[in-house]
Amino acid sequence: AEQALRQAQKMEAIGQLTGGVAHDFNNLLTVIIGSLDRALRKFSADDNAIKLMNNALEAAQRGASLTQRLLSFARRQNLDPQTVSVPQLIEGMHQLLVSSLPANVLISNHFSPKTPLVKVDPHQLEMALLNLVVNARDAMPAGGEITIVVSGELVPPRELRGDRHVCLKVMDQGSGMDEETLLKARDPFFTTKGVGKGTGLGLPMVAGFAEQSGGLMILYSELGKGTTVELWLPEATRQAEDAVARSNAVSSASL
Numbered sequence: 001a002e003q004a005l006r007q008a009q010k011m012e013a014i015g016q017l018t019g020g021v022a023h024d025f026n027n028l029l030t031v032i033i034g035s036l037d038r039a040l041r042k043f044s045a046d047d048n049a050i051k052l053m054n055n056a057l058e059a060a061q062r063g064a065s066l067t068q069r070l071l072s073f074a075r076r077q078n079l080d081p082q083t084v085s086v087p088q089l090i091e092g093m094h095q096l097l098v099s100s101l102p103a104n105v106l107i108s109n110h111f112s113p114k115t116p117l118v119k120v121d122p123h124q125l126e127m128a129l130l131n132l133v134v135n136a137r138d139a140m141p142a143g144g145e146i147t148i149v150v151s152g153e154l155v156p157p158r159e160l161r162g163d164r165h166v167c168l169k170v171m172d173q174g175s176g177m178d179e180e181t182l183l184k185a186r187d188p189f190f191t192t193k194g195v196g197k198g199t200g201l202g203l204p205m206v207a208g209f210a211e212q213s214g215g216l217m218i219l220y221s222e223l224g225k226g227t228t229v230e231l232w233l234p235e236a237t238r239q240a241e242d243a244v245a246r247s248n249a250v251s252s253a254s255l
């Protein structure tokens, strides 16, 4: 019976991961299709058209790296935490984020000076950010502003036991969530977006990524005003590396 339970848990994990990859892949396809659509309408070989084509190419490459992740999961490889500058990573994907937004949704970045480096898997952080920006966009059908803030000097929540963390916030001026939605938002497969639109796997994956990295995801939301998602990511210190190694050891042991 224990064997069967473990098998079921394993299948659930694989199913969630596969579904998660499909979810992210869908976000990426939105970017590819949007960029190509705009490029084709301007098809007079001006510089802008070439730039849009490059956006599409970049998104396709990210898609390919996602399928790589699926493959390495099947081979039970751990994800690959690296020393990452969060502001640099966000700047590097600015074009990609902009091309996932309609013209009436603006996005701006604010970075505190000398933000410390963090230790996370950079591809996962990119996917997490894209998920949060897509959610913010979907919460603002009439348009509005998405603000990304990175701070290196905020005091982390108590759960993080005083270890040093960088705080990344994605804020929107959208619909916000009522109490019940806020409570369920991070449950796998919970979505309010309707059949064929939402998968309910975005936030559980973002939260899983933050926790596996030795950090946290925190949601704040006010109905009719907007939502702030905080990702607390561990600074690239010796301690943080140990925490990531421990969590990798646990997750491969349970598979």
Ligand code: ADP
Pocket: 131, 135, 136, 139, 172, 174, 175, 176, 177, 181, 185, 186, 190, 191, 192, 193, 197, 198, 199, 200, 201, 202, 203, 204, 226, 227
């Ligand atoms: P999906 O985007 O596929 O619905 P998520 O797990 O990313 O899945 O989100 C789950 C639910 O949480 C959404 O359907 C929505 O109700 C709510 N939600 C997430 N982000 C926001 C946001 N920025 N503003 C308002 N509601 C949100």
